[in-house]
Amino acid sequence: MTYSAFLVIFLLCPIILLIGILRRHIMSAHLKACGLICLISFVYTTPWDNYAAYKKLWSFAPEFVWGPPLWFGYLPLEEYLFYFAEAVFVCLVVVGLSCIRFLAPENPGDIDKP
Secondary structure, three states, X not given: OOHHHXXXXXXXXXXXXXXXXXXXXXXXXXXXXXXXXXXXXXXXXXXXXXXXXXXXXXXXXXXXXXXXXXXXXXXXXXXXXXXXXXXXXXXXXHHHHHOXXXXXXXXXXXOOOO
């Protein structure tokens, strides 16, 4: 299985499904938070992931990725797409979990109170 097929099957399809299910519950604050999480994920993960690939701790077989022209640093484009797709997926799961009555706070303003 190629890396792009993995992304489509295990991240893009679930993301589309979750967006369809949660479309009425996703607020602009969720989108802003998701954007911030994507940025943090990219900034935090890129250096050590590139370093690990540089040190040959892991590698990406050219026949399973889109190829060297789409590589940035020591990683294929698919790896960077994984950072963002995984962050979006987790954000959607959190929004979905907050819709479950016994997991959501009765009054969101009480979250900070002991």
